Structure formats: C-alpha cells, structure tokens
Amino acid sequence: MSQKKDLVEELHRPARRNYPRRRVDVRGLDETWQADLVEMIPYARENGGYKYLLTCIDIFSKYAWTVPVKSKTGKDIAEAMKSILSKGQRVPKHLHTDRGKEFYNKDFEAVMNKYGIHLYSTYSNLKASIVERFNRTLKNIMWKQFSLQGNRKWPNIVSKLTSDYNERKHRTIGMAPVRVTQKNEKDILKTRFAQRVGSVSRKFKIGDKVRVSKAKHLFEKGYEPNWTTEIFTVRRVARTDPVTYHLQDYLEQPISGCFLRRRTFKSKACGRLPRGKSYQETWRSGLC
Template sequence: MDQKLTEALEMHSDVRRKFRKRRIVSAGIDDLWASDLLVMIKFGRQNRGYNYILNVIDTFSKYCFLEPLKTKGGAEVAAAFEKIILATGRRPQLLHCDRGKEYVNKDSKKILDKYGIRMYHTFNEEKSAIAERLNRTLNKKIKVLFKVHGDQRWLNWLPDIIREYNEHNIHRSIGMRPAEVCAANEEEVRRWLYPWKDFMPDARDSFSIGDCVRISRKKSTFEHKYAPNWTEEIFQISGVHDTSPATYVIKYEQGETILGKFYALELLKTAL
C-alpha cells in the first residue's frame, strides 16, 4: 500500500475515548497530592474579585486544602500552593495536575523545587479524576449554600466547607473522615482503597517493547471534525507495566522518553 495512504488511514482511524483505566495508587499519607481549579468567575463581584478556588487533595487520606484565587496566573497559584504548605506543615512527594499554564510555569517550578516536590501530568490529556471529583463535590456544596443563604458569597463560607469536608463527612472510599487518617491506621485505609484484586496484572498486553505507535489526539472544541484522531509523529514503545489494565512507556524516535504512561487504547500500532 502507498505510504501516504497508509499514514492517512492510520491517522483518521477511529479512536475509543472511554475505557477502564488504572486507579491512582498512593503509598500513604502525603505521598501524592492532586490539584485542580474550580472556576467561580460568575460570582467574582460578590466575592471581592476572587474568581477561582485552588483545590488540593491528598489522594490517600482524601484530606483537602482550598485557597481562593483572583486569577489563575502561575505566580498566584504557586503562592497559594506554598501558603498551604506553610499553614499545614505538610507537603507531598508528588503533585498530580494537568498541563495548564497555571501549573506549568517558572513560579510553580521554583516552589516545587524549594520543597522537593515532583510534578507529574496526565499525558492522555485528562485531569486528575480525584481532583475533578472534589471539584464536583465543592460545586454542589456551594450551590446548596447559595440557596440556604440567599446570596452568592462563597468566600465567607470556604473555611466551613473545608472543615465539614475534612472533619465531618465520612469518605466512602476510605470508610472514615479524612481528618481521622493517621500513621496508626494507614494500613487499614490501604486495605479500603486498594483491595488485592486491583493489583492483579493485566495479561492482555497489546504491544511489545520496540513497537512503533501513534498517540490518540484529543480534539479541541473548535477543531474541525475531520482533523486526524492520531498523531502524525510516530513513537516507540520503551516499557510495559503490569498495571491493571496494562500501561506503556513510549519514547520519541530520537530516543527521549515521554513522561507519563499510556493505555493500549490510546496507542495505535503503525504499519510504517
């Protein structure tokens, strides 16, 4: 088959967006934090110009930290993150977030380097599911308070929202309140979060080391529907992980490894 035709057929072949993904596994308290922004621009005038809420959650204990932001500029987000560290005396080994400019910038890098924190991103272009779930919970709580109080001044209620979430609500995934998680009960929480069935390896490996692949593209809202579903650039499988389901490490043809891991359904083996 003609090389250009093969390339075109591969790049426009169907891509499956929804499929079972591995669970995020944290080694313990403050091993892995996740973060996202909750957009509150609509209510900025009633809240002294604060338009966002920075949410940060310890993925193991589900303990959350919230800071109001006027902008999502890198300097302000980095300062808010450091404020959480200084106020609590806690810091993670890893921070999971998306690749937005609010996180990927020189100010964030400076703060993370200062405290020895490594940032990693979800390279399949999705946000942290745990941080997004927290955003949905916060959004629901705030809307209820709008109704109860008859106004939209969420900034006044933020301390109470944090306290209720951490100290009063029993989190279904851990069977206790986030504030109750401590070193003494870490093993109990670990059994709640990660039953052994989640660690069973997925034997249905779709790719082998050395295979050449394309990566699925997530189209933007305004991108033409006929834009390709897969990258024009070709990559190579450089590692296979026995997660459930299996995940893969890939590298550029020049040899540089791409950070993050990919699912089989995000990769397309190329005939070229």
C-alpha cells in the same frame, strides 16, 4: 494502490474516546496531593474581587484544603499554597497539577523547593481527576448554600464547607477524611487500596510498530483521520494498571509521556500520506 488503501484504512480506523485510564496508585498519607484552580470570576464583584479558589486534596485520605485568591498569578497561587502548608504539620512528597502557568513559575517553584515537594504533571488532555471530583462535590455543596442565603458570596463560607466535607464519611475510604491517620493508614491500604491479583495483559512488545490516536475535541470533524501518519516504535512496556507503553519516533527519540493500549494499535501498513503539518501539531502526548 492496495498499499495506499491499507494505509488510508488504518488512518481512518475508529478510535475509542472513553476507556479505562491508568489508576492513581498511592501507598500512604500525604504521599501525593493534587491541586487545581476553580474559576469564580462571574461572582468577583460581590466577593471583594476574589476570582479563584485554590483546591488541594490528599489522594490517600481524601482530606481537602481550599484558599480563596484574587488572581492566578504565580505569586498569588504560591502564597495560597504556602498558607496551606504552614497551617499544620502535613506536607506531601509529591504534588500533581495540570501544566498551567499558575503552577509552573519561579514563585511556586520556590515554595515547592522550600518544603521539598516534587511537582509533576501528566501528559494528557485529562487533568488531575481526584481534585476535580472534589471540586464538583464542593461546588454542589456551595451552590446549595447560595440558594439558602439568597446570594453568591463564597469566600466567607468556603472554609466551613470544606471542614464539613472533611468531617463527612467518604465512600472510598469508609470513614471521614479527618479521621485518617498514620496509625490507621495500613488498615485503609489493606481494605481500600489492595493491589489487584492477576496477570497483566500486554498487547504489544518492545520493537512493535504502532500508530497513536489523535486527541480530538468534542466538535472536531469525525471524518478526519483518527490516527497519526507517523509510525512509532515501542521502546518500553510498563507494568502499570492498565499496562502503558513508552514510544520513540523514527529518529529513536523518546516521546514524552506513556500510552495506554486504547490509544495505540499495531500498524501493518507502511508509508505515509502527504501532509502539511508536523505530527506535533496533530496529536497529543501520552497519558500516564
């Protein structure tokens, strides 16, 4: 009975929802871009059927691109992405997106292959944070313009608004995104993206047995178990900032993604409670 009680205490242990995430680490101009799709569906009728806005941003320089699109089909999004890449001489080595079908399809894959871009996504209920921050900034500017013009017509103004953003000083890099070049990227790297000095704290070691936090949504019941009934084994410790852990299940099969310390804890209780669902249905992959 005592063993079962210990197990129940572990499963219902409080789980933090807000904690420092792994930082996006880039070393130069156009090393990694992020892309996202902004929904503008409610205003499609007064905007010629345009329902979406494809947004891209270079993580290092914060330079952004935007293209209005009428649908989120793979073909339309691929064409929009191609128009961004063909406008100038800038092409990223990597493109980070969410795992939406608008990015994972044969048409978009063909564009990635044509330009030699590596498309990837992180296994998380969080998305590409930097482009989403840009989306909020752009929408704030856009809605101010809506108030000025007395309507919500946006395809004809979004290019100018994006250009204004690129020419405005950005707090993170200390200059306007349009002014970042290969000549000054080393100076920016030294002042804004210098590596933090200090030892990296490692909570777990290889072989430790851990449980994983379930990714609950806002309105899910707080009294349901917060942690997986399954116990996983740490198979690798990644020296990232903050430290992340790669896990494997009891069959020694690797688990997709990597996990932050706040999403795991070392288990002391053995065994598991009866359940009707497999673990794949009750928890999400790691956060990289």
